[in-house]
Every structure is written in C-alpha cells, then in structure tokens.
Amino acid sequence: MKxxxxxxxxxxxxxxxxxxxxxxDAMGEQMGSVLEKFRRLDEVDVSDVPPTAHIxxxxxxxxxxxxxxxxxxxxxLKNAPESDGSAYIVPxxxx
Amino acid sequence: MTADYEITIGLEIHCxxxxxxxxxxxxxxxxxxxxxxxxxxxxxxxxxVLPVLNKTAVEYTVKxxxxxxxxxxxxxxxxxxxxxxxxxxKAWQTSQYDLPLCRGGGVAFKGADxxxxxxxxxxxxxxxxxxKLIHEGGVTRVDYNRCGVPLMExxxxxxxxxxxxxxxxxxxxxxxxxxxxxxxxxxxxxSLRCDVNLSVARKxxxxxxxxxxxxxxxxxxxxxxxxxxxxxxxxxLESGGEVVQETRRWDDAAGEGSGMRGKENAHDYRYFxxxxxxxxxxxxxxxxxxxxxxxxxKQQRIDKYTAEYNLSDYDAALITADVAIADLFDGxxxxxxxxxxxxxFIMGDVMRLAKExxxxxxxxxxxxxxxxxxxxxxxxxxxxxxxxxxxIFPKVWGTDADPAAVVDKLGLRQSNDTAEIEAAVKEIMAxxxxxxxxxxxxxxxxxxxxxxQVMKATKGKANPKVVNEVLSRLLKG
Numbered sequence: 001m002k003x004x005x006x007x008x009x010x011x012x013x014x015x016x017x018x019x020x021x022x023x024x025d026a027m028g029e030q031m032g033s034v035l036e037k038f039r040r041l042d043e044v045d046v047s048d049v050p051p052t053a054h055i056x057x058x059x060x061x062x063x064x065x066x067x068x069x070x071x072x073x074x075x076x077l078k079n080a081p082e083s084d085g086s087a088y089i090v091p092x093x094x095x
Numbered sequence: 096m097t098a099d100y101e102i103t104i105g106l107e108i109h110c111x112x113x114x115x116x117x118x119x120x121x122x123x124x125x126x127x128x129x130x131x132x133x134x135x136x137x138x139x140x141x142x143x144v145l146p147v148l149n150k151t152a153v154e155y156t157v158k159x160x161x162x163x164x165x166x167x168x169x170x171x172x173x174x175x176x177x178x179x180x181x182x183x184x185k186a187w188q189t190s191q192y193d194l195p196l197c198r199g200g201g202v203a204f205k206g207a208d209x210x211x212x213x214x215x216x217x218x219x220x221x222x223x224x225x226x227k228l229i230h231e232g233g234v235t236r237v238d239y240n241r242c243g244v245p246l247m248e249x250x251x252x253x254x255x256x257x258x259x260x261x262x263x264x265x266x267x268x269x270x271x272x273x274x275x276x277x278x279x280x281x282x283x284x285x286s287l288r289c290d291v292n293l294s295v296a297r298k299x300x301x302x303x304x305x306x307x308x309x310x311x312x313x314x315x316x317x318x319x320x321x322x323x324x325x326x327x328x329x330x331x332l333e334s335g336g337e338v339v340q341e342t343r344r345w346d347d348a349a350g351e352g353s354g355m356r357g358k359e360n361a362h363d364y365r366y367f368x369x370x371x372x373x374x375x376x377x378x379x380x381x382x383x384x385x386x387x388x389x390x391x392x393k394q395q396r397i398d399k400y401t402a403e404y405n406l407s408d409y410d411a412a413l414i415t416a417d418v419a420i421a422d423l424f425d426g427x428x429x430x431x432x433x434x435x436x437x438x439x440f441i442m443g444d445v446m447r448l449a450k451e452x453x454x455x456x457x458x459x460x461x462x463x464x465x466x467x468x469x470x471x472x473x474x475x476x477x478x479x480x481x482x483x484x485x486x487i488f489p490k491v492w493g494t495d496a497d498p499a500a501v502v503d504k505l506g507l508r509q510s511n512d513t514a515e516i517e518a519a520v521k522e523i524m525a526x527x528x529x530x531x532x533x534x535x536x537x538x539x540x541x542x543x544x545x546x547x548q549v550m551k552a553t554k555g556k557a558n559p560k561v562v563n564e565v566l567s568r569l570l571k572g
C-alpha cells in the first residue's frame with residue numbers, strides 16, 4: 001500500500017526535507033511497506049492485556065535536583081557545523 | 096458594535112520552575128549567562144544521550160497543582176511533541192500529552208468589574224523549555240542555556256470574557272504561584288509567559304473560531320493584544336469576513352498582531368509516548384507529603400492578620416499582595432515587633448524602596464531582624480520614628496548593618512535629658528518673647544513653632560515627648 005504523494009509532501013515539509021520526483025515516489029512506496037508491516041500488530045489479540053505507557057516494568061526513575069558542572073562551551077560547540085564560538089549558527093529562520 | 100459580541104478567552108500559561116538543575120540533566124537552572132554555558136550533551140540534543148527526570152520539578156508541579164485545587168494524577172507519562180525548529184535541538188519537545196501531572200482545579204479572583212469570578216483549569220503538565228534564537232545579520236544564532244529548564248504549562252478553560260479579566264486572573268495566578276515558591280514568576284525574565292486563545296461570537300450565538308496569540312511576556316501586552324484581537328475579529332465578521340483559525344504573533348512596539356505564515360502555522364506534532372522516560376506514579380502519601388510543604392497562602396494570611404493582629408482588610412490586602420512582603424511582615428512580628436507598627440512601616444517606607452520603577456517585581460533588601468530592631472529602637476525611645484525613616488532605614492537597606500550601630504555611628508541617639516531640653520527651650524523662649532506672649536494670650540497653635548525650634552537646636556535628637564512636656568510646662572509660665 002503506497003502512501004499518497006500529498007501525505008509524503010506533508011511529512012517532508014514538517015521534517016524540513018526536500019525530495020526529487022523519483023525520491024518522492026520511492027518514499028511513498030517505502031513508507032507504505034513500513035506501515036504494512038506494522039499493520040500486522042493489529043491482528044494480535046490484546047483483549048486480555050492491560051494498557052501501559054511503557055514496555056518496561058519501572059516507574060519513578062528520578063534524579064535528585066543537584067546542579068553539576070556543565071560542559072565547557074568549546075567542547076560543546078566542537079561538532080557544530082557552524083558557530084561563532086559562543087552560539088550555534090543556523091540558517092536564518094523566521095519566527 | 097462591540098456590545099453585540101461576547102469575547103471568549105482561554106489562556107495557556109508557561110511558568111519556569113525554580114529548581115537548581117534542569118529537568119532532564121544536571122546543568123544549572125539559572126537565568127541568563129553567556130550563551131551555551133549552561134549546557135551539556137543532554138540539553139543540547141547530542142545523539143545517544145538519555146534524559147533522567149528531576150524529582151523536584153515533578154514535586155513543584157504537584158505543589159502548584161495542589162495550591163490551585165487540581166486533582167493530582169496517580170499515574171502520568173511523558174510524550175514527544177515533534178516539531179522541527181532550532182530552538183529544540185532534538186527536533187521534539189519532551190512534554191506530557193494524554194496523562195498530565197495535574198487536572199482540573201481553578202482560580203477564584205476579583206474581576207475588573209469588582210465581581211467575584213472563577214476560572215477553571217483544564218490541566219497542568221510539565222515539559223522542557225526551549226532554547227533562545229537570536230535573529231541578526233542574515234543568520235540565526237542559537238543559545239541553549241534555557242533549553243531543558245523545567246517548564247510548567249497551565250491550561251485554563253475558556254472561562255474569561257474580557258481582556259481586563261484576563262489580566263485580573265493572571266495577577267491572581269501569579270500571586271498564588273509566587274506564594275508556593277515553585278517559580279520566580281518574573282515576566283521580564285520570561286519565567287512567566289502566556290499564550291492567548293480568543294474568539295468572539297454574537298451574544299447568544301455559537302462560539303466563534305479562535306486564534307492563538309503566542310508568547311506574551313507582560314500583563315500589558317496580554318491586555319493590549321486581547322483588545323486588538325477582539326476588535327480585529329469583530330470587524331472581520333461585521334464586514335462579512337470569516338475568522339481563520341491560526342497562530343498569531345504580537346508586536347508590542349507596533350501595538351499590533353499578525354498571522355504567522357501558513358508554513359510556520361502547520362502544526363502536526365505527531366505526539367507519541369517517550370520511550371526514554373518511565374511513568375511517574377504518585378501515592379496518597381507522596382501527595383500529602385508535598386501538600387505539607389505549601390506555605391500559608393494569601394487568603395489564610397489575610398484571615399490571620401485581620402483576626403489576630405487587628406489589621407484592616409485594606410492593610411492586610413496590601414501586605415499580602417506579594418509573598419516577599421508578607422514573609423517580611425511575618426518575620427518581623429515573629430521577632431517581637433508590634434504588628435500594627437510593623438505593617439505601617441512596611442506599607443510606607445519598605446514598599447517605597449522595594450518596588451522598582453517600571454517593574455511588577457518586589458525586591459526586599461532588609462531582614463525581619465533588622466526591621467524589628469529599628470522598630471524596637473523607636474519603641475524604647477532611643478530614636479525618633481522620623482530619624483529611623485529618614486536616616487537609619489535607608490542606610491540599613493541593602494546591607495547587613497545592625498540598626499543600633501547605625502544610630503550610634505550617625506549620632507542619632509535621642510536625647511531624653513530633660514535638663515538639656517529645658518535649657519534649649521528657655522533660650523528659644525528668651526529669643527522669641529513675642530511668640531511666647533501670643534501663646535499666653537491664647538494662640539496655642541504657636542507651640543509647633545517652638546517644637547520646630549527645639550528640634551533644630553538639638554539637631555532632631557530631642558525626644559518629641561519630652562519636648563512637648565517641657566514646652567507646655569514652661570510656656571504656661
């Protein structure tokens with residue numbers, strides 16, 4: 001089941017991605033087949049399984065409110081594609 | 096025209112919590128700082144990092160919820176709100192979608208028309224604040240210091256019907272939050288911000304289409320943007336147009352709002368459960384333990400001040416208008432000061448210095464012990480109240496000085512020496528025989544002239560009580 005072009009374009013826009021015509025077609029096919037695989041989950045009978053928000057049997061994994069040294073800025077920005085030494089620089093975005 | 100319409104307003108209030116560290120990492124939660132100096136791989140969205148939830152952020156949200164009469168969720172969870180924008184480096188905001196920490200509750204307040212009103216709350220959830228973008232010179236600079244600061248979002252029901260009431264409600268909400276101590280609620284520093292949902296409808300008609308105006312950071316801009324948006328929608332409808340559901344921004348300098356472009360307006364957050372965080376479960380004991388940490392709120396203190404201390408409703412309202420003032424008052428009384436005298440001094444002298452011009456914030460720079468010591472010096476007749484107000488208090492403010500030491504340093508110790516005062520009075524009477532005769536022929540008002548002269552001669556140190564006593568005795572002749 002192919003995802004239609006309109007949907008692919010919408011998701012691409014939300015992700016700020018651009019695709020060529022061919023890529024759009026291929027993307028529709030691939031996303032469709034991923035969804036198809038997940039659709040198999042609908043076939044499982046879960047009527048006797050209680051709903052849960054998480055697959056692991058843990059709750060309240062909490063940290064005490066203590067501040068620690070942040071990362072040195074130089075190191076933090078080391079892998080940034082662009083920075084001015086104090087801030088990350090990204091293409092101009094309008095609010 | 097406007098009278099034919101009813102305005103409906105609902106608010107979303109964002110409130111930064113005053114924790115020591117951020118919500119999912121241990122970077123310091125402090126305002127400002129050089130860009131990107133309060134950051135680590137977690138809050139900067141490096142790949143492969145894992146968040147660990149701050150216990151105090153959860154407890155503060157529950158504390159605020161309890162103060163606002165909310166039901167606290169026994170089971171709540173975390174979700175990813177997906178959007179691609181550089182203020183959140185992960186491309187999602189960790190938030191709460193269908194199982195928030197608090198539900199329901201509400202705020203009672205006095206409306207702008209003097210009527211008692213109530214706004215219901217829909218929910219309070221906890222999330223992470225976003226970073227700051229600085230647009231300049233054709234590029235956007237990104238500072239993640241604020242990214243990951245615990246942010247509580249309070250969502251009201253659409254129970255407000257005028258811009259003025261929106262501000263009256265916000266004032267009361269801010270007050271309650273400040274009393275609980277979970278946030279600084281400083282609008283200027285952005286620790287309290289507000290989004291406004293507003294629609295208009297013909298009276299008796301169905302609700303209109305709403306718009307959302309984002310990120311208002313002062314009461315004034317809430318008021319102005321609400322008025323602007325209500326008028327805009329009414330004019331649109333009157334001219335046969337339709338209101339489009341959209342997100343809008345407010346330009347406070349220009350005094351006008353504008354719609355965001357379609358692309359920025361496209362919201363499709365594709366929420367899904369956050370796999371990296373475990374649910375939070377609250378027991379009744381947890382909730383009661385947190386409830387016990389809520390200090391006496393405004394109304395409880397007003398009741399105490401009027402019943403136990405005999406303060407007027409007006410005075411009690413003034414003192415409780417800000418929790419910092421109320422705390423100073425309580426502390427000063429606990430140090431042994433007379434409540435009425437402490438109240439008067441706080442309402443006059445302290446408030447004058449504590450309120451910074453153009454700010455809604457109050458900064459107290461005196462301790463209850465210092466204030467109580469000053470009042471006690473007056474009580475014991477060591478100094479006059481005027482000397483405290485004019486000389487001592489301004490010198491003590493903002494320092495850790497001992498008021499008694501300031502009195503000695505400035506040589507302001509009041510003179511109770513009757514003989515010395517008598518000598519001064521006699522000298523002045525001798526030099527002003529005509530005024531003395533005026534007094535003796537019945538013009539007793541001239542006594543104030545003598546009081547003034549004696550004070551001048553003793554450099555304000557003479558105890559006014561003694562001066563009056565000496566004067567009335569000697570003037571009678």
